[in-house]
Amino acid sequence: MARFSKGLDHDPTTGEVNASQFQLFVDQLKKLNADPGQVAKRGFQLRSKTCDSLRRFVNPQSGWALDTEVTDPCCYVIPEPPDLNSQEEAAEMIELYWMALLRDVPFAQWDDHPLVAAAAEELSTLPLFINRDAPNENPTNAGFEVIPITSKSLFRGGELARFADQTAGISESIGPYLSQFLLHEIPYGTLRIPQRCIHAASGIDYMTEWSEWLHVQDGERRNPNQNLVGQHDPSQRRYLSTMRDLATYVHYDALYEAYLNAALILLGSGYPTNPGNPYGPGCSVMGTGQDQRPHDNEAYLKSADRGSPKYPDQDGFGTFGGPQVLSQVTEVATRALKAVWRQKWTHLRLRPEAYSGLVHRAIVDGVPVPYEAFDIEVERILRASCALDRLTASRGKGRSRHRDHDPSALLPMAFPEGSPTHPSYGAGHATVAGACVTVLKAFFDGTVQFIGPVEATADGQHLVPYQGMDAHSGKMTVELELNKLAANIAIGRNMAGVHWRSDYTQSVLLGQRVAVDMLYRKSATYTEDYCIRFNSFGGKPIEIQAGQVKYAGKKLSLPELKRGECLEPERCNIANELKSII
Template sequence: MSIMKNDEKDERKSYEIGPVKAKIRRKQSASIREEAAEFQEDRPLPPHPCNGDEELYSNKIGNYSKGLPHNSLGEVDPKAYEAYMKALKTGDPVNFETIPLGGVVKLTNPQGAYAFDLAGPDSHHLGMIAPPDFSSAWEAGEMAELYWQALTRDVPFADFGTSPHSKAAASDLSSFSDFRGPKVGGMVTTENLFRGNTPGDLVGPYISQFLWKDIPHGATTMVQRYRTTVAGDDHMTTYKEWLDIQNGLSPAALNIFDPTPRYIRNGRDLGEWVHRDFTFQAFLAACLILLGFGQSALDLANPYLSSATQIGFVTFGGPHVLDFVVRSARSALEASWFQKWLVHRRLRPEEFGGRVHNHLTGAASYPINSELLQSEAVSKVFNTFGSYLLPMAYPEGCPTHTSYPAGHACIAGAGVTMLKAFSNESFVIPNPVEASADGLSLLPYSGTPLTIGGELNKLAANIALGRDTAGVHWRSDGIEGLKLGESVAIGILKDYKDTYNEDFCGFSLTKFDGKAITI
């Protein structure tokens, strides 16, 4: 058997062509990765402020404790909370197994808060503002909005302008001194009720075109009619039911489903959609719809729009966009989970509803802002349901992880930012539609033209604030979560900007605050 020299072996094994050989390519690859890591490492560390409720209230009334054991007021057992905090502070997997639970429901993945990722900013390297504190007028306004969203779940969005319930909601929310939803002339109106704050949110129908239009899905087309629950299917309106759920018991009731699938036409439909979706579902669908619009819907900086001989595919084509939308979802959740468990531990709205109920029934005394206690929202809920608890769309209430920020919102912020980076945001969406009041058909929409950028922002708000409609999140969970997810996506795009061979001047997009940037 003949023996080859080393250089002969290398020659026989290496047949690649291109501008550089394997050894040089290896060094270039390492350099790109090192530069990205150094860029992330050199960024200033952000502060991580909290609202101070955990230190202020020894009974932890301002913090998340669902699933742990509670007393008859729904206040958490101090020793259980201490064990919960010990586990979070140490990060020791053994300590998580010693957290006392109040029932059968388990906490959702608190150890996800410690995960590292290999692209984009580390989860601990992104900051947020502190959420509203327990006794603030800001918190009062957000809770009033949630009561009204529960009261108007069955009002079609198309009827908001004429419904007495939506008119009452707009009027009541306008009276709050620190309500931070969109306003016109300082007033909440039926046109901006329950909407987001980003450019495009106030244009056209409440629901984004990307939640209504047919989805090109490989060899088939998906019609966006979905299973929903029947009118009046509200839960956790009795105190025993509320307390059992806080202690981690299984719900006594189940959702009652409408036998007819419908286009999303009201808050109940939207709340059920974000109850059953998988992480990046809305943004995968939006991506497929966008790709179906053709090249004119692509970002003007796409290097293949001007090529006479090539089209994009692995880079700057469908697989590239789809991958970035999907890969940003988990990174956004990691950023969310760090803030949820290791910074804020904000209580859920259903927990706050129990505080309102116990305060107004005289069972306890809590520092709840008087604007909420004296509002029409609170009295209307009591007159309708016989308690001051927040009526929930889901029998189990909120998930067993803390409130701020909303995971759905973080994924929405990241997914929509990725889509804007690859899209022509000013492209006008053809043949726009809106759902009929019964959700059985789509009708032509003939109002102000709807653009990709505006409808993507609206999609982000629909997904983020749709969880509010169900009662499981606060407005600030959604609005600030969108910003956090946006930061995640921008960080990933920065890490990848130097990895392409094409003549490419950078990703351009408009942020949620209206600022245009190029990465």
């Protein structure tokens, strides 16, 4: 279990993967890497035999697919994940235990909930966040950092902002936990879509018994649609109000769904475009040649002093207009997926559910685990965890589908089938989040205040105005809410128990690089004179114009682009230079 092995046979006593099956699995992946085309033509498969009762592995070949508009996925790399036997990995597991314990506590109650306070207190003592001075290094060498956490920063993203500001904590601690883009009504042409969602009934978790856990590790097919509320009765749907709700959202979402919705909300509400848009702050969604935005829109009016457009008698449409951003925010998603899938099937990081099996055998059952997984300090951290203590104590009190059972350190899973049948690192949702949000930040003015912030009531039945002290601080900007959206979607997968925090952190950065790659290549296709600027997830400025990318004021050494030119394969690897973007 030191590497991803879900879908192969596991020993029923130890949970250890069948060695010969795992070796075949690895050997086949090595052959694919050596000669993808020929291996695929010969009938590539990862198990020695097919079986309709087992789940299929998810698309391992896509990481070897070439792309015509971004660098070959093999050129994108992310650092090694934390070692199995490391304090960092143990810290990430403890965060996941807390997420499971708090899965049904409404976000609206976090400020005053004692268990939320307990989670913040324990996680404030653990090395949970990548090193701000070496975010691209192997974490085993660079180490992770401890950041003080409160109920306002618990389980949020935004730790990368410390790369630009050494004194920063969690930058996304402003406003409600959920991004405004997951709450506001979506204008979709003549449709107006309230974001009331199907959700999972509270209190029901899966894979908390060893036999069930083992069957899932072996690849047992399970119905993922159990326990859903509101599938057939719209009156039962609600706004996202708990971590279980968010986990359910990212169980069924189309991968770019949240970002397409965000683009529609920004376009339909008249938010201004990036100051570098050559057609000015307005954006013609319909292509009528006249303003489509409300003339009393506060966000637009605040951008009116940024100068005259370069082409005052023209509007953007297919370029620098609504259709462009609506297509590009979806276009970049599959490019990001190919890049991260290459990493998944190269690193083969095990899923949290598998790690929790090691914890269960070592700490609850007292059985020696394979590979000498836990040294003395790692085992001390796990044994001392308040989260793990509460989890094992709560067994038999209704936290799972089972009522009478022995203590267990198995991670309670939100999904009946547990994690997907592909490795954990990087994360598909997080990479797509980083890519799509980067495209949105490049198109819209991220500095303007988000107008009319709301939050869901504890029961999820209503949206109410957000009344927090920071509501009018000037910091609830479009950029913040877009960054928060990326974190919500990515960390929502952690809330289900299927990903680690470092899966999110490194994958968001990977997606950001893929998006900048795509935007740079497209820069040579426009006739317009433009220069767009926005901030990276690390809080430093990115500037893109025809044939040029600057990061933190420095021009990157990228291959020169000429108008209409398609980069030849030997000139297409710009991924290494983009790695400096945090």
